[in-house]
Amino acid sequence: MTKYCDFTKAQLESELAALQSRYGEFCAKNLKLDMSRGKPCTQQLDLSLALNDCHNYVSDGFDVRNYGLLDGIPACKKLFAELLGVGEQNIIIGPNSSLTLMFDYISQCFTHGAGSTPWCKLPKVKFLCPVPGYDRHFTILEYFGIEMINVPMTQSGPDMAAVEEYVKDSAVQGMFCVPKYSNPQGITYSDSVVRKIAALKPAAADFRVIWDNAYIVHDLADEPDALLNIFDVLPEYGNEDMVVEVCSTSKITFPGAGVSAIAASANNIAMIKKRLGAQTISYDKMNQQRHAEFFKNAAAVKQHMKKHAAIIKPKFDIVATRLEKELGTLGIAEWSVPNGGYFISLDVMPGTAGQVGRLCKEAGVVLTSVGATFPYGKDPDDKNIRIAPTYPPEAELAAAAEILCIAVRIAACEKLLENAK
Amino acid sequence: MTKYCDFTKAQLESELAALQSRYGEFCAKNLKLDMSRGKPCTQQLDLSLALNDCHNYVSDGFDVRNYGLLDGIPACKKLFAELLGVGEQNIIIGPNSSLTLMFDYISQCFTHGAGSTPWCKLPKVKFLCPVPGYDRHFTILEYFGIEMINVPMTQSGPDMAAVEEYVKDSAVQGMFCVPKYSNPQGITYSDSVVRKIAALKPAAADFRVIWDNAYIVHDLADEPDALLNIFDVLPEYGNEDMVVEVCSTSKITFPGAGVSAIAASANNIAMIKKRLGAQTISYDKMNQQRHAEFFKNAAAVKQHMKKHAAIIKPKFDIVATRLEKELGTLGIAEWSVPNGGYFISLDVMPGTAGQVGRLCKEAGVVLTSVGATFPYGKDPDDKNIRIAPTYPPEAELAAAAEILCIAVRIAACEKLLENAK
Numbered sequence: 129m130t131k132y133c134d135f136t137k138a139q140l141e142s143e144l145a146a147l148q149s150r151y152g153e154f155c156a157k158n159l160k161l162d163m164s165r166g167k168p169c170t171q172q173l174d175l176s177l178a179l180n181d182c183h184n185y186v187s188d189g190f191d192v193r194n195y196g197l198l199d200g201i202p203a204c205k206k207l208f209a210e211l212l213g214v215g216e217q218n219i220i221i222g223p224n225s226s227l228t229l230m231f232d233y234i235s236q237c238f239t240h241g242a243g244s245t246p247w248c249k250l251p252k253v254k255f256l257c258p259v260p261g262y263d264r265h266f267t268i269l270e271y272f273g274i275e276m277i278n279v280p281m282t283q284s285g286p287d288m289a290a291v292e293e294y295v296k297d298s299a300v301q302g303m304f305c306v307p308k309y310s311n312p313q314g315i316t317y318s319d320s321v322v323r324k325i326a327a328l329k330p331a332a333a334d335f336r337v338i339w340d341n342a343y344i345v346h347d348l349a350d351e352p353d354a355l356l357n358i359f360d361v362l363p364e365y366g367n368e369d370m371v372v373e374v375c376s377t378s379k380i381t382f383p384g385a386g387v388s389a390i391a392a393s394a395n396n397i398a399m400i401k402k403r404l405g406a407q408t409i410s411y412d413k414m415n416q417q418r419h420a421e422f423f424k425n426a427a428a429v430k431q432h433m434k435k436h437a438a439i440i441k442p443k444f445d446i447v448a449t450r451l452e453k454e455l456g457t458l459g460i461a462e463w464s465v466p467n468g469g470y471f472i473s474l475d476v477m478p479g480t481a482g483q484v485g486r487l488c489k490e491a492g493v494v495l496t497s498v499g500a501t502f503p504y505g506k507d508p509d510d511k512n513i514r515i516a517p518t519y520p521p522e523a524e525l526a527a528a529a530e531i532l533c534i535a536v537r538i539a540a541c542e543k544l545l546e547n548a549k
Numbered sequence: 550m551t552k553y554c555d556f557t558k559a560q561l562e563s564e565l566a567a568l569q570s571r572y573g574e575f576c577a578k579n580l581k582l583d584m585s586r587g588k589p590c591t592q593q594l595d596l597s598l599a600l601n602d603c604h605n606y607v608s609d610g611f612d613v614r615n616y617g618l619l620d621g622i623p624a625c626k627k628l629f630a631e632l633l634g635v636g637e638q639n640i641i642i643g644p645n646s647s648l649t650l651m652f653d654y655i656s657q658c659f660t661h662g663a664g665s666t667p668w669c670k671l672p673k674v675k676f677l678c679p680v681p682g683y684d685r686h687f688t689i690l691e692y693f694g695i696e697m698i699n700v701p702m703t704q705s706g707p708d709m710a711a712v713e714e715y716v717k718d719s720a721v722q723g724m725f726c727v728p729k730y731s732n733p734q735g736i737t738y739s740d741s742v743v744r745k746i747a748a749l750k751p752a753a754a755d756f757r758v759i760w761d762n763a764y765i766v767h768d769l770a771d772e773p774d775a776l777l778n779i780f781d782v783l784p785e786y787g788n789e790d791m792v793v794e795v796c797s798t799s800k801i802t803f804p805g806a807g808v809s810a811i812a813a814s815a816n817n818i819a820m821i822k823k824r825l826g827a828q829t830i831s832y833d834k835m836n837q838q839r840h841a842e843f844f845k846n847a848a849a850v851k852q853h854m855k856k857h858a859a860i861i862k863p864k865f866d867i868v869a870t871r872l873e874k875e876l877g878t879l880g881i882a883e884w885s886v887p888n889g890g891y892f893i894s895l896d897v898m899p900g901t902a903g904q905v906g907r908l909c910k911e912a913g914v915v916l917t918s919v920g921a922t923f924p925y926g927k928d929p930d931d932k933n934i935r936i937a938p939t940y941p942p943e944a945e946l947a948a949a950a951e952i953l954c955i956a957v958r959i960a961a962c963e964k965l966l967e968n969a970k
Contacts, residue, residue, distance in 0.1 A: 165616065167615055167616050168615065170612065173606075173612065173614045173615060180601070180604060180835075183601060185594075191591065191594065192805055192806075193594045193803040193804065193805055193806060194588055194589065194594065194803075194804050194805055195586065195588050195799075195804045195805060196805075223644055223645075223829075223832075223833075224644075224829075224832060224833040225829050225830060227828070227829055227830060228828055228829045231827055231828040231829070232828070235656055235660065238660055239656065239659055239660060239669065239693065240692075246669075248660065248667075248669045248670075249669075264827075264830075267826070267827045268827050268828075270827075271823075271824065271827040272660065382614040382615075382835060383614065383615050383616045383830070384613055384614055384615055384616060384617075384830075384831055384833060384834040384835055385613075385614060385833045385834065385835035385836065402692075403692065405688070406652055406685075406688045406689050406691075406692040407648070407649055407652040407653070407689075408644075408645075408646050408648055408649045408652070409646060409648060409685075409804070409805075410805055411644075411645060412644075412645040412805060412806045412833060412836065413805040413806065414601075414803060414805055414806035415806065415833065415836070
C-alpha cells in the first residue's frame with residue numbers, strides 16, 4: 129500500500145470517505161469499550177485468590193495482627209530484597225500502593241529535604257520527566273508545584289545528553305524513571321543508560337532519582353528484557369544515596385490490595401524511617417504475611433507472572449496485529465511492541481492525537497486522556513496515545529483496536545487534506 | 550493508714566526499708582513485664598479472626614480487588630458514617646491506621662494549608678495540646694516543627710478558658726483532642742466543653758481541631774460515657790470546617806490491619822480528596838470489604854466491643870484494685886478509673902515519676918516512657934504515668950501493678966526524706 133503522504137488529494141478524499149463509512153458502522157453499534165487504564169482483568173485477579181486462604185498470623189515469632197514492626201515483617205522484606213536484588217536492611221515494606229510511597233517520599237523531600245534543605249524552602253524546584261511517561265508521576269509533582277522538564281525518551285532510555293545538561297541547573301532536584309518496560313513505551317533502559325544515570329554529578333547536592341520499577345517481573349516475551357541493577361553500580365560513582373527505588377504487587381496480586389516496597393541506601397532508609405515513625409505504627413502486616421506466605425520466594429513470583437503473561441500476551445497481540453494490518457504501510461504512525469509491561473505506545477501523525485481521542489470517544493472507545501503521558505497533560509506534538517490492552521475482554525479489545533486504527537487514519541487524512549489546502 | 554506527709558522521719562525510714570525489702574523480692578524474680586503500650590491482647594485479636602473468612606469480592610457491583618474508588622467502598626463509608634453520626638458524603642475511608650490520616654492531614658496543611666496559606670510559609674505555627682495526652686500526636690507536631698503548647702486537662706476536657714485565651718494568637722493553628730476516653734486519663738469531654746470548642750473564634754482563619762475519636766465505641770463500664778457529636782453543633786457557630794475527625798478499627802479488629810476513616814465538612818473533604826488523588830488510587834478496598842461484611846452495621850460493632858470489654862475490664866480492675874489497696878490512703882497519688890478507653894492515668898508525687906519509671910525498669914516492668922504523655926517528652930511536674938493494662942496476661946499484670954505501687958511508695962518516701970533534710 130502506498131504511504132498517505134504520497135496520496136493525491138483525490139485519493140485522500142476517497143480514502144477518507146471509505147474510512148468514515150467504516151467508522152459510521154461502529155458508531156451505530158453504540159459500543160462502550162475501555163482501553164484507558166492499566167488495569168488487570170478479572171482472570172488475572174483470580175490468579176491470586178488463594179492468597180486469601182493464607183491464615184498464618186505468626187511470622188518469625190511475631191503476631192502480625194498487632195502493632196509493631198514499623199518497616200515490615202522480615203519474611204516480606206526478604207521477598208522484596210530478593211526481587212530487587214538488594215539487602216534486607218535496604219528495604220521498607222510500604223502500603224498497598226507504591227504510588228503512595230512515591231508521593232510520601234516527595235512530600236518528605238518537600239517538608240524536610242532529601243538530605244539538606246527542605247524543598248519548600250528553595251526558591252524553585254524542577255524535576256526531569258522522561259516523556260512520554262506516567263501521568264501519576266506528573267500529578268505528584270504538579271501537586272507540590274514542582275516544575276517539570278520534558279526529557280525525550282530514546283529506544284534505550286532517557287536522552288542522557290539532555291539529562292546531563294539539565295542537571296547542571298541546581299534547581300533540578302530529581303528525575304522520575306520507569307526503567308523497565310517504561311510506561312507507556314515499554315522501553316527497558318540499556319546498561320549504558322543505567323550507568324550514565326548512576327554516574328550523574330548533578331549541581332543539586334540532594335538530587336534524587338525515583339526509580340519506579342513498576343514492571344520488574346512483568347514480562348510478556350519469551351526472552352524478556354534485562355535491567356541492570358542500578359544499586360549494583362551506584363557505589364562505583366559514590367552515588368548510593370541518589371536513587372530511591374519502589375515497586376509493588378499491584379499488578380502481581382491485587383491492584384487494590386497489594387504490598388509495596390521501597391529500596392534505598394542506609395542514609396535514605398534512615399530518613400524515611402524517621403518520617404514513617406511519625407506517620408504510622410506499621411503498614412498492614414497481615415497483608416504482608418499473606419503475600420510472604422503465598423509466594424515464599426522470588427522464583428515463585430516469576431512463575432506466577434507467567435500465568436499473567438498467558439492471559440494478557442494474546443491481548444497485546446490483538447492490538448499489535450491490528451495496528452500492523454491497518455497502519456503498517458501508511459507512514460502515519462509508529463508504535464512499540466514491548467517485551468513486557470502494561471502498555472502499547474502509539475505515535476500518530478503529529479497534531480492529530482487529540483482528534484483521534486475525540487473520534488474514539490464518539491464511537492464509544494475510551495482511551496487514556498490524550499496528552500496524559502506528558503507533564504501538565506500537554507503533548508507538544510499532539511501525537512502520543514497510550515493503549516492499555518489488559519482489561520477488556522478479547523472481543524471488545526479487537527473492536528476497540530479496529531476503531532482506534534480507523535480514527536488514526538481518518539485524522540491523518542483530514543490533516544493531510546487540510547495541509548493540502 | 551496515715552498519710553505519708555504526716556509520717557515522722559523515723560516512720561518514713563522504717564516504711565522505706567520495708568518497701569525496699571518487698572521490692573528486692575520482686576527484683577530477685579527477674580521478671581519481664583510490659584505495661585507500656587495500648588495493645589490489644591491475643592484473646593482480643595482472636596475475636597475478629599472470622600473477618601478473614603469474608604471472601605466476597607464484589608461490593609455494590611464493584612470488584613474491590615481492582616483499582617478505583619478513591620474515597621472507599623460505599624459499604625464501608627456507610628458503616629463509618631453510622632458510627633460517627635455524619636453523612637456518607639462526609640466520610641473518606643483511610644489506610645490501616647488513623648495515625649496516618651492525622652499525619653497526612655497535618656502534612657497537607659503544612660504543604661498546602663488548611664484553607665489558605667500553607668503552614669510551611671508561615672513564620673510560626675503553634676498547636677494546643679491538652680495534657681497529659683497521646684505521645685504520637687506530639688511526635689507528628691514535632692516532626693513538622695510545630696510549637697506545642699500545653700493545655701491542662703480538667704475532669705470535663707481541656708481547660709477551655711486557657712484554650713480561648715491561646716487561640717487569640719494567630720500563630721495558633723490547631724489543637725489535638727481525644728474527646729472520648731482521652732488518652733491517657735479516660736476523660737470524656739462534657740457537652741459544655743464540646744460546645745465551647747465548636748464555638749471557638751480563633752484568630753487563625755484556618756484553625757483546625759483534630760478530633761481523634763480513637764475510643765468511640767471502646768466502653769468498659771455498664772453505663773458508658775456519651776460524647777456530644779461535635780458535627781451536630783458546629784453549624785450553629787458557622788464552624789463546619791474547623792473540625793476534622795478520625796477513627797479506626799485498630800482496637801476493634803486488628804491493630805496492624807484495620808480500616809481508618811476521616812469525617813469532615815464538604816470543603817475539607819474536597820481538599821483532602823485533592824491530595825489523596827495524587828497520593829493513591831485507593832486504599833486497600835479488600836480490607837474495607839472484609840470489615841463491611843464482618844460488621845454490616847454500627848450495632849454489630851457495638852456488640853463486638855462488649856466482647857472486648859469482657860476480656861479487658863477485669864484487667865483494668867486488677868490495676869485499680871491494687872492502686873486503691875496500696876496507695877488509697879497515703880496521699881501520694883491520684884488516678885483515673887475510666888469508663889472506657891485503653892489507659893489508667895496515674896499521677897504520683899510531683900518530682901518522682903522519673904524515679905518510679907527507673908525503679909520499675911530495674912524490677913523488670915516496662916512502663917510507657919515517663920514524660921511521653923507531654924509534648925517534647927517533658928512532664929513539667931514529673932508526676933504522670935500512663936498504665937496500659939490490656940496486653941499482659943492477668944497474672945503478669947497483677948505482679949506489674951504491685952511492683953509499680955511499691956515503686957511509687959519508695960519514690961515518695963525517698964522524696965519526703967530528701968525534703969526533710
